[in-house]
Amino acid sequence: MQKDPVARLPEYLEKISFELDRCIDFWFKHSHDEINGGFFTCLGKDGSIYDHTKYGWLQGRQVWTYARLYNSVKRFQRQDILEAAIKGAEFLSQHIKNKETQKCAFAVTKSGDPIKYQRTIFTECFYVLGMSELFKASNSDHFKQEAIEMMSTIVHWLKDDDSYLGNLALKSDKSISSLANPMMLMCLIDQMRSTIPEIATKYEKLEDECCLEILGHIQRNHSVVLENVSYDFKELSGCQGRLMNPGHTIEAGWFLLRYAELKNDNTLKNTALEIFLEATFFQGWDNENGGLFYFLDVDGFSPTQLEWNMKLWWPHCEAMIAFLLAFKETLDKKFLEKFDQVFDYTMKHFCDPEYGELFGYLSQEGKISMNFKGGPFKGCFHVPRSLMMCERMLNQIMDQGKNNN
Amino acid sequence: MQKDPVARLPEYLEKISFELDRCIDFWFKHSHDEINGGFFTCLGKDGSIYDHTKYGWLQGRQVWTYARLYNSVKRFQRQDILEAAIKGAEFLSQHIKNKETQKCAFAVTKSGDPIKYQRTIFTECFYVLGMSELFKASNSDHFKQEAIEMMSTIVHWLKDDDSYLGNLALKSDKSISSLANPMMLMCLIDQMRSTIPEIATKYEKLEDECCLEILGHIQRNHSVVLENVSYDFKELSGCQGRLMNPGHTIEAGWFLLRYAELKNDNTLKNTALEIFLEATFFQGWDNENGGLFYFLDVDGFSPTQLEWNMKLWWPHCEAMIAFLLAFKETLDKKFLEKFDQVFDYTMKHFCDPEYGELFGYLSQEGKISMNFKGGPFKGCFHVPRSLMMCERMLNQIMDQGKNNN
Structure with a gap:
C-alpha cells in the first residue's frame, strides 16, 4: 500500500537536504x-x-x-x-x-x-x-x-x-509570444523585490503585463497552456502553435502562484493551480514509463523536436517546487500526492548515489542517455534551486503542522 | 546461413525501384x-x-x-x-x-x-x-x-x-573548419560539372582546396575523421573537437570516391575507402541494436547533442550509396556486405509498407520516435537521391556481371 505522503514529509526533507549538500559539494569541488x-x-x-x-x-x-x-x-x-x-x-x-x-x-x-x-x-x-x-x-x-x-x-x-x-532578425518572428520572455521578466522583477526593491517597484506595470501575457497562453476553452501564441492571444497555426512544454508550463505555474500570493489574488491562484499545474501534469506525465515528457503536441502529432520524448531533470525539479508550493498554499493533499510522484521518479531515475548531483537526460523509458552531470545547458541552478526551495517549504509545512497540534 | 550478397543483387534492385516509385508518388501526391x-x-x-x-x-x-x-x-x-x-x-x-x-x-x-x-x-x-x-x-x-x-x-x-x-557573427567562430562547408562546395562544383560545366571549370581550384580541407579532418594517426578541426588541421579541444558524425563522414566518403575517380587518383580512392568508409562504419555502427549512431565522441564521452544515440534515415541513405559505389569501383565483396547490412536495417526499420517513403527518426533501439514522413529537415531528397543512385549502380553492376559471363 502507498504510504500517506504526509507521513513521508520528514523523509522528503532528509533526502532533499542530503542531496542539496552533495550537489553544492559537487559544483564547489569540480x-x-x-x-x-x-x-x-x-x-x-x-x-x-x-x-x-x-x-x-x-x-x-x-x-x-x-x-x-x-x-x-x-x-x-x-x-x-x-x-x-x-x-x-x-x-x-x-x-x-x-x-x-x-x-x-x-x-x-x-x-x-x-x-x-x-x-x-x-x-x-x-x-x-x-x-x-x-x-x-x-x-x-x-x-x-x-x-x-x-x-x-x-x-x-x-x-x-x-x-x-x-x-x-525579422519582423515576422516578432509576432509570436513565447512563454519564455514574460516568464523570464517576471522572474527578474520578483528577484528584484528581494534584492533591489526600488527596481521591482519601477517595473510593477511590466510585471502585470507579463502576468497577463502568460495567461494569454491558456487556450482551447481553458484546457491547455501552449508555449507559443500570437500577441493578441490567439492560437498560432502549425507545430509551433500546438507545442506544449509541460515542465516550462509548470514552472510558470509556480511563478504565478507566488504572484497571486503577493497580490492576494484568488482567481489567479486557482488558474495557476488548476490549469498550469493540474491540467498540465495530467497532460504531460508519461503514464507508461513515468516522468514528464519534454515536448508534446496538443493534437497528438509527433513534435518535430528530436528530444520530445526524453525525460529531462529540470521539468522534474520545477514540478517538485510547484506541487510542494501548491500544497503549502492550500494544504490540499492531492498536490502533495503529485509532489510525491515526482519526487520518487526523480530520486529513482536521476540521482547518482556515487558522486552526487543529478543526471540530466533520460530516454523515454528512463534509461540514462547522457552520463554527464553538467553540460552546455545544465549547470549549478535547477537542482539546487529546487532542493533549497523544497527544503525551506518542507520545514515551514512541518513547523506549521507542529504549531497546529 | 547468410545469403551471399552478390546473389541478392536482383532483390536489392527490385526493392529499391519499388521504394523509389512509392517515394516519388508520396511527395507528388501530398x-x-x-x-x-x-x-x-x-x-x-x-x-x-x-x-x-x-x-x-x-x-x-x-x-x-x-x-x-x-x-x-x-x-x-x-x-x-x-x-x-x-x-x-x-x-x-x-x-x-x-x-x-x-x-x-x-x-x-x-x-x-x-x-x-x-x-x-x-x-x-x-x-x-x-x-x-x-x-x-x-x-x-x-x-x-x-x-x-x-x-x-x-x-x-x-x-x-x-x-x-x-x-x-564573430571572429572566434571562424577559426573552425566544419566538414559541412567544404562538402557542400564540393557537391555544388560536382553538380556544375554535369549541368553548367564552365562554372565547374572556373571553380576547379576551389574544388581541390575543398578536397584538401576534407582530408584535413582525418586525425589521430589516420584512424578517424572528426567533424570539426582547426584551419591548420589540428584537433580542437573539447566536445566540438572530439565530435564524430558517422553518416556525414560516410557521405563525404562517396564525394571523395567520385572525385578520386574523376582525377584518377588512387591514393585518394584508398583514403576514402579505408578511412571515410570502413573505419567510420566500424566506429559508427551500433553493434547491439544495429544502425548508425547520429553523433559520437571519439574518446567515448557522451556527446552533448541530446539526439546523439538516435538512428536517422539519412546516414543510412548515404551509407547505401557509399558502400554500393565502393563495391562498384573495387568489386571487393566486403563493401557489398556492408551495403547489405545497411540495406537490411533500413528496409526493416525505416520502411513504411502502408504509405511509402521512409520514417526519419528512430530511438537507439530502433523504435519509431517520430511518426511523420517529412519535417523541417526531412524532405524529398536523401531517400530519392539514395534510391535513384543505388538503382543506377545496381543496374550497372549487374550489366557488367552479364558482360563478364
Missing part, C-alpha cells in the same frame, strides 16, 4: 576555474571536466545559486561560497558581457574569448539574476549597478529596439 | 501547394499536412530531386515532374531568396513571408543545386543565371565577406 575565474560546467559523472567552454547562461545562474544559498540557507552562509560567487560575477562582467553593446556571450573559451552570441535575451537575464542576488549577499554597490544597468538594457531591447538580435 | 506554389514538407505518416511552413533547404532540394529524376531516370522523364520542378523554382526565386541581399530564408509561411534566416550558407547552396539541375532539364537560361549568380554570392561570402551571417 567547477571552479582557479586560474581564469568563472565556472566549468561540462562535468562528467564524477565531476571530471570534459570540455572547458564556459556558458553565459550558466555563469550567471551559478552566481545566483551561490549568493542565494548564502543569503537564505544558514549552513551555506560561508565566506568561501560568497567569494566564489564574487569571482564568478567578475568573470561575467569582464568576459561574458561586451562592455560597448551590453550583449552577453552565450559561450566563451576558458580564458573568456567569445565563441557564440544568441539572438535572444537569456544570457543577459541570468546576468541580472546573478548580479542582483550577489548585491544582497555582498552589499557591494558595484553589483547593484551592474544589475540595474543590464535590466534596463533588456527592457529597452524588448520594448524599443531589438537590433541586438542581429541583422538576420 | 507535398505540392497548388495555390501558393512551393512544397509542403511537414507530412504525416499518410501524407497529411501537419504544418504549412515551407523550409528553404527542402524547397531547393525537392527541385533538384525532381529535375535529376527527369534528367537521369527514364520512367521519370515526365512533363508533370518537370512542371512541378519549375513551379518549385519559381517559389524559391520569388519567396525564399531576398532579391536585394541574395540571402535565402530558412523558413517562410505558406504564402512565402520569411520566418527565419540562418547564419549559414546552406539554404543558398540548395538553391544552386536546384536551379542548376533544373537548367539542364528545362534548358531555360533563367535558371542557369540564378544558379551562377547565387554560386558566386556563396563563394564571395565564404572567401571575402561574411557579413551575411548577421552582426552577431
Whole structure:
C-alpha cells in the first residue's frame, strides 16, 4: 500500500537536504576555474571536466545559486561560497558581457574569448539574476549597478529596439509570444523585490503585463497552456502553435502562484493551480514509463523536436517546487500526492548515489542517455534551486503542522 | 546461413525501384501547394499536412530531386515532374531568396513571408543545386543565371565577406573548419560539372582546396575523421573537437570516391575507402541494436547533442550509396556486405509498407520516435537521391556481371 505522503514529509526533507549538500559539494569541488575565474560546467559523472567552454547562461545562474544559498540557507552562509560567487560575477562582467553593446556571450573559451552570441535575451537575464542576488549577499554597490544597468538594457531591447538580435532578425518572428520572455521578466522583477526593491517597484506595470501575457497562453476553452501564441492571444497555426512544454508550463505555474500570493489574488491562484499545474501534469506525465515528457503536441502529432520524448531533470525539479508550493498554499493533499510522484521518479531515475548531483537526460523509458552531470545547458541552478526551495517549504509545512497540534 | 550478397543483387534492385516509385508518388501526391506554389514538407505518416511552413533547404532540394529524376531516370522523364520542378523554382526565386541581399530564408509561411534566416550558407547552396539541375532539364537560361549568380554570392561570402551571417557573427567562430562547408562546395562544383560545366571549370581550384580541407579532418594517426578541426588541421579541444558524425563522414566518403575517380587518383580512392568508409562504419555502427549512431565522441564521452544515440534515415541513405559505389569501383565483396547490412536495417526499420517513403527518426533501439514522413529537415531528397543512385549502380553492376559471363 502507498504510504500517506504526509507521513513521508520528514523523509522528503532528509533526502532533499542530503542531496542539496552533495550537489553544492559537487559544483564547489569540480567547477571552479582557479586560474581564469568563472565556472566549468561540462562535468562528467564524477565531476571530471570534459570540455572547458564556459556558458553565459550558466555563469550567471551559478552566481545566483551561490549568493542565494548564502543569503537564505544558514549552513551555506560561508565566506568561501560568497567569494566564489564574487569571482564568478567578475568573470561575467569582464568576459561574458561586451562592455560597448551590453550583449552577453552565450559561450566563451576558458580564458573568456567569445565563441557564440544568441539572438535572444537569456544570457543577459541570468546576468541580472546573478548580479542582483550577489548585491544582497555582498552589499557591494558595484553589483547593484551592474544589475540595474543590464535590466534596463533588456527592457529597452524588448520594448524599443531589438537590433541586438542581429541583422538576420525579422519582423515576422516578432509576432509570436513565447512563454519564455514574460516568464523570464517576471522572474527578474520578483528577484528584484528581494534584492533591489526600488527596481521591482519601477517595473510593477511590466510585471502585470507579463502576468497577463502568460495567461494569454491558456487556450482551447481553458484546457491547455501552449508555449507559443500570437500577441493578441490567439492560437498560432502549425507545430509551433500546438507545442506544449509541460515542465516550462509548470514552472510558470509556480511563478504565478507566488504572484497571486503577493497580490492576494484568488482567481489567479486557482488558474495557476488548476490549469498550469493540474491540467498540465495530467497532460504531460508519461503514464507508461513515468516522468514528464519534454515536448508534446496538443493534437497528438509527433513534435518535430528530436528530444520530445526524453525525460529531462529540470521539468522534474520545477514540478517538485510547484506541487510542494501548491500544497503549502492550500494544504490540499492531492498536490502533495503529485509532489510525491515526482519526487520518487526523480530520486529513482536521476540521482547518482556515487558522486552526487543529478543526471540530466533520460530516454523515454528512463534509461540514462547522457552520463554527464553538467553540460552546455545544465549547470549549478535547477537542482539546487529546487532542493533549497523544497527544503525551506518542507520545514515551514512541518513547523506549521507542529504549531497546529 | 547468410545469403551471399552478390546473389541478392536482383532483390536489392527490385526493392529499391519499388521504394523509389512509392517515394516519388508520396511527395507528388501530398507535398505540392497548388495555390501558393512551393512544397509542403511537414507530412504525416499518410501524407497529411501537419504544418504549412515551407523550409528553404527542402524547397531547393525537392527541385533538384525532381529535375535529376527527369534528367537521369527514364520512367521519370515526365512533363508533370518537370512542371512541378519549375513551379518549385519559381517559389524559391520569388519567396525564399531576398532579391536585394541574395540571402535565402530558412523558413517562410505558406504564402512565402520569411520566418527565419540562418547564419549559414546552406539554404543558398540548395538553391544552386536546384536551379542548376533544373537548367539542364528545362534548358531555360533563367535558371542557369540564378544558379551562377547565387554560386558566386556563396563563394564571395565564404572567401571575402561574411557579413551575411548577421552582426552577431564573430571572429572566434571562424577559426573552425566544419566538414559541412567544404562538402557542400564540393557537391555544388560536382553538380556544375554535369549541368553548367564552365562554372565547374572556373571553380576547379576551389574544388581541390575543398578536397584538401576534407582530408584535413582525418586525425589521430589516420584512424578517424572528426567533424570539426582547426584551419591548420589540428584537433580542437573539447566536445566540438572530439565530435564524430558517422553518416556525414560516410557521405563525404562517396564525394571523395567520385572525385578520386574523376582525377584518377588512387591514393585518394584508398583514403576514402579505408578511412571515410570502413573505419567510420566500424566506429559508427551500433553493434547491439544495429544502425548508425547520429553523433559520437571519439574518446567515448557522451556527446552533448541530446539526439546523439538516435538512428536517422539519412546516414543510412548515404551509407547505401557509399558502400554500393565502393563495391562498384573495387568489386571487393566486403563493401557489398556492408551495403547489405545497411540495406537490411533500413528496409526493416525505416520502411513504411502502408504509405511509402521512409520514417526519419528512430530511438537507439530502433523504435519509431517520430511518426511523420517529412519535417523541417526531412524532405524529398536523401531517400530519392539514395534510391535513384543505388538503382543506377545496381543496374550497372549487374550489366557488367552479364558482360563478364
